[in-house]
Amino acid sequence: MSALAHVSTASGQPASPPPAAGPGRHRFLPYLLLLPGAAWLFLFFAVPLVQLAAASLYDPNGSLSTGYALTWAFGNYPTALQAYWPQFGRSFLYAGIALVLGLLMGYPLAYAIAQKAGRWKNLLLVCVVAPMFTSFLVRTLAWKTILSDNGWLVGLLRDVHLLGPDGRLLATPVAVVLGLTYNFLPFLVLPLYASLERLDYRLLEASSDLYASPLKTFRRVTLPLSMPGLIAGTLLFFIPATGDYINAELLGTPNQYMIGNVIDSAFLVRLDYPQGAALSFLLMSAILAVVFVYLRRAGTEEVL
Amino acid sequence: MRSALRPLTRRGLLTGTLGSAALLAAGGTLAGCGTKGAQQTEAGCASEDLSGTEKKLAFSNWPQYMDVDEDNNSKRPSLDRFVSKTGIQVTYTEDVNDNNEFFGKVQNQLAACQSTGRDVMVLTDWMAARMIRLGWIQKLDKSKLPNVEANLLPSLRNRPFDVDNHLAVPWQSGLAGLAYNGRVTGEIRTVDELLTRPDLKGKVTALTEMRDTMGLLLMSNGHNPGDFTANQFDDALNKLKKAVSSGQIRRFTGNDYAPDLAKGDIAACIGWSGDIIQLGFDDEQIKFVVPDSGVMLWSDNMLVPNKATHKANAEELINYYYEPAVAATLAAYVNYICPVQGAQAEMEKIDPELAANPLIFPDEAMLSKARVFMALDEQQEREYETKFQQVIGA
Numbered sequence: 138m139s140a141l142a143h144v145s146t147a148s149g150q151p152a153s154p155p156p157a158a159g160p161g162r163h164r165f166l167p168y169l170l171l172l173p174g175a176a177w178l179f180l181f182f183a184v185p186l187v188q189l190a191a192a193s194l195y196d197p198n199g200s201l202s203t204g205y206a207l208t209w210a211f212g213n214y215p216t217a218l219q220a221y222w223p224q225f226g227r228s229f230l231y232a233g234i235a236l237v238l239g240l241l242m243g244y245p246l247a248y249a250i251a252q253k254a255g256r257w258k259n260l261l262l263v264c265v266v267a268p269m270f271t272s273f274l275v276r277t278l279a280w281k282t283i284l285s286d287n288g289w290l291v292g293l294l295r296d297v298h299l300l301g302p303d304g305r306l307l308a309t310p311v312a313v314v315l316g317l318t319y320n321f322l323p324f325l326v327l328p329l330y331a332s333l334e335r336l337d338y339r340l341l342e343a344s345s346d347l348y349a350s351p352l353k354t355f356r357r358v359t360l361p362l363s364m365p366g367l368i369a370g371t372l373l374f375f376i377p378a379t380g381d382y383i384n385a386e387l388l389g390t391p392n393q394y395m396i397g398n399v400i401d402s403a404f405l406v407r408l409d410y411p412q413g414a415a416l417s418f419l420l421m422s423a424i425l426a427v428v429f430v431y432l433r434r435a436g437t438e439e440v441l
Numbered sequence: 442m443r444s445a446l447r448p449l450t451r452r453g454l455l456t457g458t459l460g461s462a463a464l465l466a467a468g469g470t471l472a473g474c475g476t477k478g479a480q481q482t483e484a485g486c487a488s489e490d491l492s493g494t495e496k497k498l499a500f501s502n503w504p505q506y507m508d509v510d511e512d513n514n515s516k517r518p519s520l521d522r523f524v525s526k527t528g529i530q531v532t533y534t535e536d537v538n539d540n541n542e543f544f545g546k547v548q549n550q551l552a553a554c555q556s557t558g559r560d561v562m563v564l565t566d567w568m569a570a571r572m573i574r575l576g577w578i579q580k581l582d583k584s585k586l587p588n589v590e591a592n593l594l595p596s597l598r599n600r601p602f603d604v605d606n607h608l609a610v611p612w613q614s615g616l617a618g619l620a621y622n623g624r625v626t627g628e629i630r631t632v633d634e635l636l637t638r639p640d641l642k643g644k645v646t647a648l649t650e651m652r653d654t655m656g657l658l659l660m661s662n663g664h665n666p667g668d669f670t671a672n673q674f675d676d677a678l679n680k681l682k683k684a685v686s687s688g689q690i691r692r693f694t695g696n697d698y699a700p701d702l703a704k705g706d707i708a709a710c711i712g713w714s715g716d717i718i719q720l721g722f723d724d725e726q727i728k729f730v731v732p733d734s735g736v737m738l739w740s741d742n743m744l745v746p747n748k749a750t751h752k753a754n755a756e757e758l759i760n761y762y763y764e765p766a767v768a769a770t771l772a773a774y775v776n777y778i779c780p781v782q783g784a785q786a787e788m789e790k791i792d793p794e795l796a797a798n799p800l801i802f803p804d805e806a807m808l809s810k811a812r813v814f815m816a817l818d819e820q821q822e823r824e825y826e827t828k829f830q831q832v833i834g835a
Contacts, residue, residue: 195476200819201552202575204478220831286644286706305643307706308691390692391685391834398834405541407826 193414201408213415221399221416225423228395231310231385232378235317239325239374242318247329247366248359252336265326277316277387284312284388308390316384324373332366333359368435376424396420479552481576483747486554492753496529499751500758501543501562503741504535506613508774519770523761529754534559539695540568547746551577556748561755567652569609569742570602570816579745581607585756588763592782596808597740601667601816609742610759613715613777616729616800616811617653617737620717621709622702623726629709631732632661636684644708646701647681649693651829652814653737654681654711660735666812674825682832693833702727714800715777729800731807738811740780772801 192205197213199205218225250261268276283290284306291307294300306312336359344354360367382397396416403413510516517533524531537543543564547557551572564572572578583590589610603609621629625644629635635645647654656666658677684690691707692698699716701707703724717729743762745755761767762781769787772779773795779785779802788796799807817825 199476200823202478202480202819205476285704287704303643308643390690391832394834402830405545407823407830409823409827 189414189417192410193418195411195414197409197411199411205410210411213411214419217412217415218419220412221396224394224396224399225419227393228379228397228420229423229427231314231317231393231395232375232381235314235321235378236371236375238314238318239322240371243322243325243329243370244367247326247333250326251330251333252338262330265323265330269323273320274383277320277383280312280316280319281307281387284315307388308393310389310393312388313384313393313395316388317378317381320381320384321374321378324377325370328366328369328373329363330366332363336362364435368432371431372428376428379424380420477552479548479575481552481554481747483576483579485576486747488556488748488750490752491750495751496527496754497532497751498529498754498758499532499534499558499560499749501534501536501559502612503537503563506535506563506741506775507533508771519762519767522767523758526761527754527757529757531758537563540565544568544571550748551575551746554747556750557746559746560749560751561743561745561758563612563741563743565741566600566602566609566739567814567817567822569744571819571822572744572746573602573608574819577747578608579747579749579752581610581745581752581756581759583607585753586610586760586763588760592763592765592768592784594780594782594808596738596811597780600813609744610763611740611780612743612762613772613775614738614740614780615777616714616731616803616807617648617650617657617711617739618714619657619709619730619732620702620712621728621730622705622707622724623728624724625705626708628728629730632657632734635709635711636680636689641708642687642689643691644706645684645690646692646694646698646707646710647690647833648698648711648713649695649833651826653713653739654693655825655829656737656812656814657711657732657735660812661732663734666735666737666814668815674828678828678832685832685834715775718776718798718800731810733810735810735812736807738778738808738813776801778803 191207193213194207194209194211195205195213196208196210197216246265250258250265254261282288285291286305286307291300291305294306295302295304300306306315340358340362341354344358345351349357379395380397382395382401385393385395385398400413400416400420403409403416507517508519510518520531520533523529536546543562547559547562549555550557552575569578583606589606593606593611594614597611597614598606600606600609619629619632619635626641629638629641635641652666655674655677658680659666659669659673662673662677662680664673664677681690694701694710696713696716698707698710698712699720702710702712703720712729714729717727720727721729743755743759745752749755762771765781765783765787768779768781768784769791772781772784773788773791776795778800779788785796785802788802795801803811
């Protein structure tokens with residue numbers, strides 16, 4: 138550099154500024170900046186993933202005391218699916234219903250906070266985020282108290298005959314879906330809020346100036362503009378909800394167990410590592426497939 | 442950006458990452474084929490006992506399983522007395538919350554013959570049996586355990602997984618039987634009532650602990666949980682399955698049935714004696730029932746794992762807790778079954794009411810109904826556990 142500067146001064150011309158994004162100097166900078174993230178991803182995502190893939194192909198007759206041999210036992214997959222397809226279906230069903238409920242509640246909520254809350258905006262946002270300061274487990278246990286057979290909610294529902302005299306909420310699919318909806322709602326609301334907050338109110342005015350009904354304005358202007366947030370929120374809600382097992386464990390019964398419960402028991406109780414790994418992979422690919430189709434249909438570049 | 446390099450896009454990065462992960466998968470699977478066996482022998486993992494020079498001991502136990510001072514929760518009278526009596530510094534950790542979870546915690550070290558940093562750990566019968574089977578536990582020197590030899594309850598001797606009584610010494614024992622909340626339902630006498638009575642529908646829980654739940658069911662069919670056949674197990678399991686699919690059984694639980702029973706969300710359950718005594722102190726309508734068909738007896742056992750370097754110190758501790766007076770101090774706090782003979786007389790001095798409680802000091806009649814579950818090998822354990830887990834939903 139100094140030699141170059143010297144030459145330019147010598148030739149009597151003003152020194153040109155050094156090329157900002159010169160090919161030589163900054164070529165590897167983006168990769169260098171990526172290094173910490175990539176290393177993290179490699180160590181805590183890629184390596185365990187490979188290990189899990191290998192474990193899913195272990196000999197199913199192996200045991201803890203003799204060890205497991207990698208025999209490329211692809212049969213683990215159909216066996217696992219055959220034994221546990223009801224729990225698989227249930228996971229997607231419950232997460233799907235919870236997602237619909239979440240959207241019905243979350244969209245108006247995010248819209249209200251972003252567009253209508255005025256000076257209450259920050260307070261309302263805190264209200265959405267504040268429950269996350271307590272542990273997931275504690276919040277789910279709180280629902281056990283709220284939905285308790287002798288609690289006021291069940292009492293009220295019995296009084297208005299929405300529930301039979303022996304009816305209950307706890308230990309039913311309703312409780313599990315409610316729990317899922319509640320626990321993942323903030324993940325849906327926050328990205329939606331971010332999208333809706335950027336929404337330019339003048340566009341809505343323009344739309345109604347052009348004689349669009351409020352419904353049409355929503356469909357043609359608001360919804361498309363909030364799409365990135367909607368998609369991100371949907372994914373952030375649906376993916377963890379499908380794999381969740383705490384809600385089914387605490388609020389449900391064995392008849393509500395989801396695939397997460399099965400994987401938990403395969404690894405910790407039954408010590409059937411090949412099956413646990415195969416189920417984990419099946420869950421992962423099923424979710425990936427759903428997400429892929431969804432993104433194709435929704436057609437967005439913003440998320441992926 | 443006029444760089445010669447293509448701009449980095451999110452999609453590009455993702456493709457790159459997935460691509461490298463795939464490459465890695467190929468390489469990785471070739472490199473790491475399978476796992477090694479976890480089977481060890483005590484001799485193969487022998488380690489020097491440093492007790493002579495190091496007056497130290499690391500003790501892992503369950504939470505609330507040790508007497509604490511009424512005024513100061515950080516003081517543990519019986520343990521403090523051991524420290525001052527022997528000069529052995531005890532590092533006491535309450536890090537056993539769940540047998541399976543704890544197994545996951547120490548599994549890698551013990552399978553590879555490495556130290557877990559623990560000299561004594563307390564685990565339930567079946568987990569103790571599994572670790573003994575895997576050769577992870579050191580034999581104790583009986584000559585250093587005269588109190589255990591003299592005072593261990595006869596029904597806890599020569600258990601199937603430790604026939605010679607030199608691997609596992611009970612810390613506390615307990616019963617798994619029936620319990621009910623008298624405010625919600627009438628008395629319950631038998632397992633069949635629990636599983637079929639219409640007024641209990643949807644208000645019954647059973648334990649996720651296979652040996653306790655299945656043991657009670659086996660006995661209700663007239664079979665012996667200490668020695669049963671696969672067909673007898675299947676019969677008992679079918680009985681359970683019927684109760685699950687009819688909606689009679691609401692949930693399978695660990696310790697968490699206790700608050701539900703107290704609130705009355707569940708009317709009756711299969712539960713553990715110690716929990717029910719505790720609940721009974723607050724509400725005498727909550728009662729424990731020993732069914733006529735029989736009751737399950739389990740213990741949490743003190744074990745010395747391989748590579749623990751203070752075995753002699755550990756033996757001294759185990760022997761100390763089998764002094765009747767010490768055992769009574771402990772039993773007065775934890776309220777489980779005290780495995781030490783002679784502690785009942787000592788308990789008279791502390792709290793006569795507790796001394797008369799058959800759930801802490803069971804009488805002959807109750808002990809004659811108590812059974813210990815059969816020792817299973819790994820194949821059996823997995824087969825039974827898988828069948829059971831399928832019925833309880835996972």
